[in-house]
Amino acid sequence: MSDKFICDFPWIHLSVFPQGNCTICCVANHLDKDNGHSWNRISENETKTITVMNSNIPEIVNCDNYKNIRLDMLAGKVPPACKGCHQIEQAGGYSKRQRETNRNLDHAALTATDGSIKTDLRHIELRLGNFCNLKCRSCNADSSTSWIQDYYKLKDTVKLASGYDWIKKNPDFSFDWVDDESFYTRLTEFAPNLEQIHISGGEPFLVPTHFKLLEKLVQEGKTDIAIHYHTNLNYKWDKITPALDLLTKFKEVHISFSIDDVGDRNTYIRSLSDWNLTINNLKLFLSNYKFIYRITQTVSVYNFMYVEELEKYLADNKIRIKVSLNHVQTPDYLAANILPKQVRQDKINSLHGVISQRNWEDLYGYYYNLEANGQWDYFKYFTEKIDAVRNEDLNTIFPKLL
Numbered sequence: 001m002s003d004k005f006i007c008d009f010p011w012i013h014l015s016v017f018p019q020g021n022c023t024i025c026c027v028a029n030h031l032d033k034d035n036g037h038s039w040n041r042i043s044e045n046e047t048k049t050i051t052v053m054n055s056n057i058p059e060i061v062n063c064d065n066y067k068n069i070r071l072d073m074l075a076g077k078v079p080p081a082c083k084g085c086h087q088i089e090q091a092g093g094y095s096k097r098q099r100e101t102n103r104n105l106d107h108a109a110l111t112a113t114d115g116s117i118k119t120d121l122r123h124i125e126l127r128l129g130n131f132c133n134l135k136c137r138s139c140n141a142d143s144s145t146s147w148i149q150d151y152y153k154l155k156d157t158v159k160l161a162s163g164y165d166w167i168k169k170n171p172d173f174s175f176d177w178v179d180d181e182s183f184y185t186r187l188t189e190f191a192p193n194l195e196q197i198h199i200s201g202g203e204p205f206l207v208p209t210h211f212k213l214l215e216k217l218v219q220e221g222k223t224d225i226a227i228h229y230h231t232n233l234n235y236k237w238d239k240i241t242p243a244l245d246l247l248t249k250f251k252e253v254h255i256s257f258s259i260d261d262v263g264d265r266n267t268y269i270r271s272l273s274d275w276n277l278t279i280n281n282l283k284l285f286l287s288n289y290k291f292i293y294r295i296t297q298t299v300s301v302y303n304f305m306y307v308e309e310l311e312k313y314l315a316d317n318k319i320r321i322k323v324s325l326n327h328v329q330t331p332d333y334l335a336a337n338i339l340p341k342q343v344r345q346d347k348i349n350s351l352h353g354v355i356s357q358r359n360w361e362d363l364y365g366y367y368y369n370l371e372a373n374g375q376w377d378y379f380k381y382f383t384e385k386i387d388a389v390r391n392e393d394l395n396t397i398f399p400k401l402l
Contacts, residue, residue, distance in 0.1 A: 005078045007088060010070045011110055012122035014061065018130045018202065019173040020051040022060045024069055027096050027329075049172045052183060057088055057190045058119045067115025074108055080369050083376050084329070093365025095366040121191040128210055133203040134232050135271045136260075137386070138300055138328045142167060143202060143345040146272060156332040158382055161331035184213035194222060200230035205240045208317040218249050226252035230296065233257055233281040235271050244289055253291040257282055258325075261303045263315045268397045269302050270309040271390060279319075286321065293321050300328040301365070301379055304336040305347060305400040307363070308355050323355075325362045333382055340372050 009025045014024055048054065060066075065081075072079040078086045081339050085095035100123070110117055132144035141151035151164055167173045177183060178179035188194070201207060216340055217223060227250050245252045259278060260269045267273055287292060297310055299301075311323050327332050336344065344367045383394050395402060 004073065005082070005097075005250050006073050006101060006107055007082065008103050008105055008107075009097075009123065010066060010073065010100045011117055012027045012103070012341055013100075013125070014057065014123075015125040016052055016127060016177075018054050018127045019043055019167050019175055020177040020184055020249050021049055022052065023332075024081055025100075025224060026095065026127075027084055029084055043247075046109070051171075052177050053173075053333065054172060057109060057121070057186060058148075061119050061121075061190075062116040066099065069115075070107070070111055070117070071115040074111060077225055088365065089160050091365060093362070095397050103370065112163075119190045120193055121187075122193055122195045123198075124187065124191065124194070124196070126200075126210065127202045128199065128204050128207040129175040130202050131175075131178075131206055132232070132396065133234055134273050136333070137271065137302065138298060138334050140164070145202075148311070150386065154385055158385050159331070159378070165379050168234060173246065176390065178207050180211045181209060184216060185366055187213065188220065188222070189215060194225050196226045196228060196321050198228040198230075202254055203235070204229060205243060210341075211243055211246065214246050215245075218246070223250045225250060228254040228257060230256045230272065233259070233278045237281060237284055245292070247291070248289065253289075255285060255291050255293050256287075256296045257293070257321075258298070259295050259310060260298050261306055264397055265303065265306060265309075268392060268394075269298075269300070271392075282319065282321075282351075286319070295321055297323050298325050298326040298328060299366075300334045301336050301338050301401070302334070302394075302398060304344070304367075306340060306398070307347075308351055311355050311359075323359065325359050327366055331382075332373055333378040335373060335375070336367055337370045337373050338375045338379050341370065342396055344368065344370075352369055 007025075014022065015024070015026050016074075050060055050373050052060070052197070055063075062366060069079040073082075074398075083261040085097040088095040103122070127143070130141070130143050130145055132139075132146055135144050135146040135150060139147060139287070139328065140160055141164035147162075150163065151160060151162060154160060155162070155165070197213075199210065204210065207313070214227070215271055217225070227247060232332055259282075260266055263275050267275055267276070285291070295314075299307060299309070313319075314321060314323070329339065332338075348360070348363050351363065352361075357365075386395055
């Protein structure tokens with residue numbers, strides 16, 4: 001990789017969010033209205049947000065925002081949309097940009113003077129609407145139908161990381177794009193060199209229409225690709241086995257299980273989940289299908305002080321699977337860096353040699369030198385409000401946070 005802040009994704013990636021809007025990548029900064037998830041305009045002179053419902057794929061890939069990001073990178077600038085990766089790298093962490101930029105592309109040769117490119121999707125990420133059977137603390141109604149009732153109870157008193165009302169009123173957006181079979185047909189037309197598809201939700205295994213995409217890829221002989229799923233494991237096993245049988249036809253299948261903690265703590269963070277069902281389905285995956293597995297543990301203020309317990313549980317129960325870390329960034333009042341820096345440093349120091357070296361380095365890169373974000377009081381306020389709605393109690397489940 002050159003010294004320039006170049007990322008492959010603006011040239012080869014499409015990321016579709018639950019309401020149909022598109023972004024250069026799933027971690028692009030969505031707070032800057034010129035460069036974020038929901039603010040990708042059809043052109044700089046129009047206010048219409050670009051979505052898979054109102055634009056075709058070449059139009060999305062070559063909207064003004066995407067072109068400007070490419071031109072900034074080629075000019076040696078860090079685009080505002082990409083400042084999150086830049087900050088992680090400056091702090092000594094390993095960013096998504098670094099993980100994904102490995103194709104030896106000649107970015108300049110692929111780019112016209114106005115920043116446009118020929119559409120050649122190699123990497124696709126689909127967040128399949130918001131149908132979900134869980135309502136995780138760090139999630140929201142935009143990504144989970146199970147959150148909607150709590151959203152309406154809390155939205156006037158709590159700063160939720162959700163624009164659900166606005167999404168529902170905005171004609172540009174719809175969660176129903178996932179049921180349009182023609183979208184999946186069009187998608188493959190612009191991916192002649194497809195390498196990977198990442199599929200999440202909501203809960204993707206509860207959105208059966210998208211299996212048409214897998215069937216079409218099999219019919220066209222495009223099985224020499226890697227399929228990645230994120231799933232919450234909370235469903236009846238026999239309902240998903242037809243899809244799993246279909247996945248066996250692909251070169252690589254990666255399944256990432258979303259588990260954040262152990263027992264009651266996991267149920268508190270991932271509300272409506274059943275711990276026994278979660279572990280039983282995990283074991284069924286491992287024993288019945290030879291896919292590539294991992295657990296994705298999302299680190300937040302809730303589980304930071306308990307982060308090693310999940311790896312310990314798996315080892316104690318002889319469940320052989322790697323754990324990788326994800327990090328809550330939005331809402332910022334649930335991010336682990338609301339804890340004092342010294343508290344985080346002491347915890348990270350105590351974990352050296354206890355958790356995997358990769359995860360220790362990940363925690364170090366994200367949190368060791370990061371200043372506290374000043375949101376502790378709001379975290380307590382939010383938690384009290386949502387505890388009251390859900391009849392739950394943080395103090396009982398997470399005493400180390402007191």
